[in-house]
Amino acid sequence: MMEGVSSEASSLAGHQELGSLIVFYDQNHISIEGDTSVSFRENVAAPYAAYGWHTLIVDWRRQGRYTEDVDALLNAITTARREIGRPSMIVLNTIIGWPAPTKQDTGKAHGAAFGADEVAATKKLLGFGPGQSFAVEEPVLQHAREVAGRPRRTCRLAGPLRSVAPGESGPGGPAGPAPGPAAGPGVSRSHCHSPRICGAYLAQTGGQ
Numbered sequence: 001m002m003e004g005v006s007s008e009a010s011s012l013a014g015h016q017e018l019g020s021l022i023v024f025y026d027q028n029h030i031s032i033e034g035d036t037s038v039s040f041r042e043n044v045a046a047p048y049a050a051y052g053w054h055t056l057i058v059d060w061r062r063q064g065r066y067t068e069d070v071d072a073l074l075n076a077i078t079t080a081r082r083e084i085g086r087p088s089m090i091v092l093n094t095i096i097g098w099p100a101p102t103k104q105d106t107g108k109a110h111g112a113a114f115g116a117d118e119v120a121a122t123k124k125l126l127g128f129g130p131g132q133s134f135a136v137e138e139p140v141l142q143h144a145r146e147v148a149g150r151p152r153r154t155c156r157l158a159g160p161l162r163s164v165a166p167g168e169s170g171p172g173g174p175a176g177p178a179p180g181p182a183a184g185p186g187v188s189r190s191h192c193h194s195p196r197i198c199g200a201y202l203a204q205t206g207g208q
Contacts, residue, residue: 007047010087014052019084022077028096032111045091054088056080061093068098099125 013021025044029036045055056076060068073092080088097109100122114122120130128135 010048010053011051013087014048017052017085018087021087022080023087023089025089025091026094026096027091028094028105030096030105030107030110032107034107045089048089052086054080054083054086055091056088057091057093059093061095066095066098068094101125 010023027044031039033039045057049055056079058069058072058076060066060072073090076090080090095105097104097106097114100109100114100118103109103112103114103118123130123132
């Protein structure tokens with residue numbers, strides 16, 4: 001958000017009342033040079049409110065104790081999703097590199113590798129085996145595999161798929177523009193509740 005082009009785009013988004021847009025701003029107060037106070041001290045949410053945005057603040061650094069309160073973040077997201085007349089910005093006050101014992105909240109966490117000792121110490125603080133790399137627990141794998149199967153189920157629930165020419169009417173009315181190249185053959189906007197999901201899936205599976 002420190003780039004001028006972001007301000008211009010954000011102003012337009014507010015003017016267009018893009019209520020489906022949610023932006024997260026990670027306010028960790030650190031840049032590659034160190035604390036952002038050396039060159040930047042503005043209230044980021046204030047100009048966005050002036051642009052016509054809905055702004056929320058989630059402070060994980062409150063009361064001098066850092067807690068990654070995911071429930072507070074989820075509540076903010078839920079609130080933002082209910083705001084359909086304006087884009088939303090969620091300002092999240094964080095500590096960069098937390099809980100790395102010597103590099104958290106420093107410029108080194110922004111622009112330098114932790115190194116083996118710092119990585120091992122951070123893993124230990126988080127309850128992971130310091131000697132393990134890319135360890136993925138079985139419940140996480142199961143969830144990922146369940147998510148991977150959603151496109152197939154979505155397409156099946158949407159009913160039979162068939163090609164629909166631009167402008168052709170289907171059961172739900174005009175089909176509208178034909179899906180883009182990524183959608184692949186056999187996908188109809190009037191026969192699939194999620195044409196992008198179904199299209200991407202069918203493009204990869206040959207329509208099976």
